[in-house]
Each structure stands twice: as structure tokens, then as C-alpha cells.
Amino acid sequence: MQPLLGNNGRGRRNSLFTRQLGRFILVVIALQVFAALATYPFLPAQIPSHWNIVGQIDGYMPKATSAIFFPSLSIGLCILALLSQIAITRYSADTPNLIRRVPGPLLAGLILFLFVLQLTTLAIALGIPLDMSFVICLTLSLFYIVLGNYMGKLRRNAWIGIRTPWTLASETVWERTHRLGGWAFVAVGLLGLIVSFVPVLRLWAMIGPLLLLGIGLYAYSYIVYRRVGMPV
Numbered sequence: 411m412q413p414l415l416g417n418n419g420r421g422r423r424n425s426l427f428t429r430q431l432g433r434f435i436l437v438v439i440a441l442q443v444f445a446a447l448a449t450y451p452f453l454p455a456q457i458p459s460h461w462n463i464v465g466q467i468d469g470y471m472p473k474a475t476s477a478i479f480f481p482s483l484s485i486g487l488c489i490l491a492l493l494s495q496i497a498i499t500r501y502s503a504d505t506p507n508l509i510r511r512v513p514g515p516l517l518a519g520l521i522l523f524l525f526v527l528q529l530t531t532l533a534i535a536l537g538i539p540l541d542m543s544f545v546i547c548l549t550l551s552l553f554y555i556v557l558g559n560y561m562g563k564l565r566r567n568a569w570i571g572i573r574t575p576w577t578l579a580s581e582t583v584w585e586r587t588h589r590l591g592g593w594a595f596v597a598v599g600l601l602g603l604i605v606s607f608v609p610v611l612r613l614w615a616m617i618g619p620l621l622l623l624g625i626g627l628y629a630y631s632y633i634v635y636r637r638v639g640m641p642v
Contacts, residue, residue, distance in 0.1 A: 428514070431514050431515065431518055432514075434518055435488065435517065435518050435521055438484070438518075438521050438522055438525050439481060439484050439485060439488075439521065441525060442480050442481040442484060442524070442525055442528055443481050445525075445528060445529060445532060446476075446477040446478070446480070446481060446528075446532075447477070449532050449535075449536065450473065450477055452536060453473045453476075453532070453535050453536065454473065454535060455472065455473060456470040456471070456472065456473070457470060457471055457472070457473050457475075457476035457531065457532075457535045458470060458531060458534055458535060458542075459471040459476065459531075461542045461543065463613050464543075465541060465542060465543040465609075467534075473535075476531070476535075480524050480525070480527070480528035480531075483524060484521045484524055484525075487517060487520060487521060488517065488521075491514075491517050494569070515556065515560060516556070516557060516560060519552075519553050519556045519557075520553070523549050523550070523553055526545065526549050527545070527546070527549070530542055530545045541609075543609070543612050543613070544606055544607075544609070544612065546616070547602055547605065547606040547612045547615055547616055548602075548603065548606040550602060550616060551598075551599045551600070551601075551602030551603045551606060551615075552599065552603070553599070554595045554596070554598050554599035554602065555595070555596050555599035555600065557595050557599075558591070558592045558593065558594070558595030558596035558597075558598075558599060559592065559596065560592075561588050561591050561592035561595060562588055562589050562591075562592035564588055565584075566578065566581050566584040566585075571584070571588060572584075572587050572588055572591050572627055572631065574587070574627075574628055574631045574632070576631040576632050576634070576635035577631045579635070580635060580638060582634070582638050583631055583634045583635045583638065586630075586634050587627060587630060587631040587634065590627065590630060591623075591627050594623050594626070594627070595623070598619040598620065598623060601615065601619065602615045602616065602619075
């Protein structure tokens with residue numbers, strides 16, 4: 411079985427992420443734990459845990475649960491990613507090395523996103539007036555930009571990517587769909603960055619473009635499939 415963390419030898423190409431990226435993820439999780447412990451004595455008994463579509467708090471959780479929620483979620487995501495890496499290595503030996511490396515930066519971005527949400531939640535609980543909908547829209551938009559930059563690097567596989575019947579059936583369809591998908595996710599992210607500063611449009615910026623993007627890429631993969639002369 412190939413190593414899960416990068417090294418200076420051959421395993422570096424097959425690892426889930428490089429050592430530098432692994433250290434970054436560990437540092438972010440350590441900061442999550444530190445933030446939870448440092449603020450715990452000053453937090454109220456109930457911590458905001460859910461916001462409605464207009465950005466108003468409509469759910470709470472005990473502060474003890476809140477303290478372990480974000481670090482536990484990040485650790486759980488890392489475990490899930492490592493288990494996925496084991497499965498890919500064991501059952502898909504022909505999976506390109508690049509596919510195995512792409513999830514690492516995305517995992518780091520997702521954990522960093524959770525850390526930002528944790529800090530925002532703690533700040534609001536401590537009485538600092540922050541707009542959660544603004545933070546979510548802004549950070550999600552940045553994540554979409556990162557996702558878009560990596561999407562074009564994926565090669566055809568059965569694990570991650572835009573997996574439609576037509577992308578899985580043709581390398582050409584896969585490449586064209588993911589090339590367009592990469593540009594589209596970057597565009598959605600840039601649009602989200604702008605719309606983050608327009609409160610009335612934030613919800614639509616987070617939901618609407620993604621729905622259209624999903625439908626559009628699904629249809630596009632079929633159109634390309636037909637154009638390259640593949641049988642239906």
C-alpha cells in the first residue's frame with residue numbers, strides 16, 4: 411500500500427497530500443482546538459448553531475457540544491479522506507497519480523473553511539456583530555475558485571469529478587466537461603465574491619448558480635458525447 415503522506419521518494423506522487431500540506435492541515439486543526447479551549451470559559455451556555463435564509467439565528471447548541479463540533483468534523487473529514495485514499499490505492503491501481511493528489515488541497519480548503527465558520531460562530535457567541543451569511547458566501551466563493559482550478563487536472567476515474575454516464579464512457583467527453591466545469595466554478599466563485607457584499611442576493615448566489623451549473627454540465631457532457639460520435 412502506498413504511503414498516505416508525501417515523502418521524498420516515489421510515494422510522494424501517490425500520496426493524498428504532500429508533507430507541507432499535511433502539516434498545514436494539522437496546524438489548522440490544532441488552531442481549531444485552541445480556539446475552542448481559549449474561548450470556552452467566556453462563552454454563554456448556548457451557542458448559535460443555525461441561521462435561517464435571512465441570516466437570523468434560529469438554532470442553538472450547548473457550548474460543550476460546540477467546542478468539540480468543528481475539530482471533530484475536521485478530524486472526521488481527514489479520516490474519511492485517508493480511507494478513500496486506501497480504497498483508491500487498493501482497488502484502483504490504475505487510477506492516475508494526479509487524481510490521488512488533487513483531493514489533498516481540496517481537503518485543506520474545506521478544513522480552512524470550517525475553521526473560518528468556527529471563528530465566526532465563536533465571535534457571534536461572544537457578542538461581536540458579524541454577518542454569518544456574508545462569511546459563508548465569501549468563503550464558499552473562495553472555495554469554488556480553488557475547486558475550479560483543480561477540476562481541470564482530474565483524469566477520468568470512477569471516484570471523483572463530474573461523473574455522468576457520458577464522461578465515464580469517453581476520455582474526450584471527460585476532459586471537455588471538466589475543462590468547462592473548472593472555468594464555470596471559477597466564474598461562480600468570482601460572482602459570489604461580488605454578490606457577498608449585496609445582502610439581498612447572497613442566498614441566490616450560494617444556491618442558484620450551483621443548481622444551474624450542475625444541470626448545465628450534465629447536459630453539456632451529453633452534447634459533447636453525441637458530437638464526438640459516441641453511440642447512445
